[in-house]
Amino acid sequence: MHHIDLIETIKKEVPVTKLEASIIQSFFTEKKYKRGALLLQAGDVAHEVFFVVKGALRQFYVDEGGHERTCHFTFEKDFVTDLESFSQQIKSPSSIKTLVNTTCLCIRHDELKSLLNQSPAMAEFFRICIQGVAAKSMQRTKSLLYFSPEKQFIELLEERPEIFRRVPQHYIAQYLGVAPESLSRIKKRLMVQAKS
Secondary structure (H helix, E strand, C coil): CCCCCCCCCCHCCCCCCCHHHHHHHHHHHHEEECCCCCCEEECCCCCCCEEEECCCEEEEEEECCEEEEEEEEEECEECCCCCCHHHHCCEECEEEEECCCCCEEEHHHHHHHHHHHCCHHHHHHHHHHHHHHHHHHHHHHHHHEEEEEEEHHCCCCCHHHHHHHCCCCHCCCCCCCCCHHHHHHHHHHHEEEEEE
């Protein structure tokens, strides 16, 4: 049943025949993770891509001072891995951790290579995914360089409101690069502006 979500997600971007759908599904394995589980540890090689069936995850780095810096959140019907580590099979600079009990469909690096050779639809979908990741990365870099934390907050609220319902505030603060207290002040200011 969970594989249907995967196929429907792929079909939003590319046509998928019944035969290809069957082939694609055969390559993915369902795994369940408890809240707080590490799917990828920084310093390890990312051998898998995860398609989230149910749950929420965050991706983060640890800076030189030992502080976590959240860079990405992933929810249902989306994929996550450390793309640099996965594609080049080198050590990952980031970690991926579950925020709640999570169910994923997983595919290993060698299996994905085989699948891409067997399924033109998956190959095209993967190409579109890579383009999407690159575009989002550019947008995120632009936001960090040009926008104030307040403008970034508004942008995040408009584009991904589910984050504010599903992610603890201190991780959102990390993502925006501000202290939790600063995030609280930003929210209060915006609420006052909205009322006036």
